Amino acid sequence: xxxxxxxxxxxxxxxxxxxxxxxxxxxxxxxxxxxxxxxxxxxxxxxxxxxxxxxxxxxxxxxxxxxxxxxxxxxxxxxxxxxxxxxxxxxxxxxxxxxxxxxxxxxxxxxxxxxxxxxxxxxxxxxxxxxxxxxxxxxxxxxxxxxxxxxxxxxxxxxxxxxxxxxxxxxxxxxxxxxxxxxxxxxxxxxxxxxxxxxxxxxxxxxxxxxxxxxxxxxxxxxxxxxxxxxxxxxxxxxxxxxxxxxxxxxxxxxxxxxxxxxxxxxxxxxxxxxxxxxxxxxxxxxxxxxxxxxx
Numbered sequence: 001x002x003x004x005x006x007x008x009x010x011x012x013x014x015x016x017x018x019x020x021x022x023x024x025x026x027x028x029x030x031x032x033x034x035x036x037x038x039x040x041x042x043x044x045x046x047x048x049x050x051x052x053x054x055x056x057x058x059x060x061x062x063x064x065x066x067x068x069x070x071x072x073x074x075x076x077x078x079x080x081x082x083x084x085x086x087x088x089x090x091x092x093x094x095x096x097x098x099x100x101x102x103x104x105x106x107x108x109x110x111x112x113x114x115x116x117x118x119x120x121x122x123x124x125x126x127x128x129x130x131x132x133x134x135x136x137x138x139x140x141x142x143x144x145x146x147x148x149x150x151x152x153x154x155x156x157x158x159x160x161x162x163x164x165x166x167x168x169x170x171x172x173x174x175x176x177x178x179x180x181x182x183x184x185x186x187x188x189x190x191x192x193x194x195x196x197x198x199x200x201x202x203x204x205x206x207x208x209x210x211x212x213x214x215x216x217x218x219x220x221x222x223x224x225x226x227x228x229x230x231x232x233x234x235x236x237x238x239x240x241x242x243x244x245x246x247x248x249x250x251x252x253x254x255x256x257x258x259x260x261x262x263x264x265x266x267x268x269x270x271x272x273x274x275x276x277x278x279x280x281x282x283x284x285x286x287x288x289x290x291x292x293x294x295x296x
Contacts, residue, residue, distance in 0.1 A: 023100035050091030
């Protein structure tokens with residue numbers, strides 16, 4: 001597998017013209033654009049606006065869901081794999097070497113955009129109006145890139161890239177809401193998996209369920225799951241696991257058949273004191289105080 005350290009290497013290895021700048025480049029594709037088969041990593045961030053006609057795009061060894069999307073993102077040193085890939089319609093790729101961000105606020109803030117990190121990735125679907133916003137920003141970047149760059153060009157280009165990322169964040173949020181309306185609340189499915197895990201004796205066999213376990217059952221990545229759950233509930237996946245378990249603990253405490261330590265171990269906690277601390281954090285009461293309050 002080829003690793004491209006520089007943009008010059010990346011352009012040369014893909015048969016593109018040399019970049020106008022050693023740390024930032026743009027590739028346009030005005031019609032059908034076959035790329036064939038290739039696998040590589042790079043030291044660049046990639047933002048691509050393109051509709052895929054056929055083939056498969058893999059990111060981080062995982063198939064990228066591009067059936068309805070046309071804007072996708074990749075970060076440095078992630079494996080990018082293309083299999084019989086062919087694009088349709090006009091589009092572009094922005095390639096930003098990580099060194100291009102040095103000294104700019106994007107150097108740190110770019111890590112806050114979760115869509116670069118998804119393990120099970122999904123292209124961003126754009127409405128015609130959203131598509132026009134992104135294309136207008138691209139045109140501004142293109143103007144700076146090709147037309148007499150000067151000492152202001154880098155700052156202007158990065159400001160437009162920052163705008164693309166902020167719009168993408170907004171559009172992904174809208175996509176999460178739309179998805180929720182189509183497939184139902186992820187939080188509800190999340191709780192269904194927890195119920196099944198407990199019902200099938202998962203706590204006794206394997207202890208507390210991990211967030212990774214839930215991710216795998218939902219077939220989505222940890223970062224994606226976190227974003228969706230935050231959108232739906234305002235809480236993280238771990239928060240929801242704890243809330244669910246404390247709810248189960250309340251039921252067991254009401255029954256009065258088991259002691260606090262026994263309930264803790266039954267629910268997969270290795271340490272009864274940790275269970276007690278978590279219970280108080282969630283309810284404001286210690287387990288025995290809660291049980292007593294239910295008897296009054």
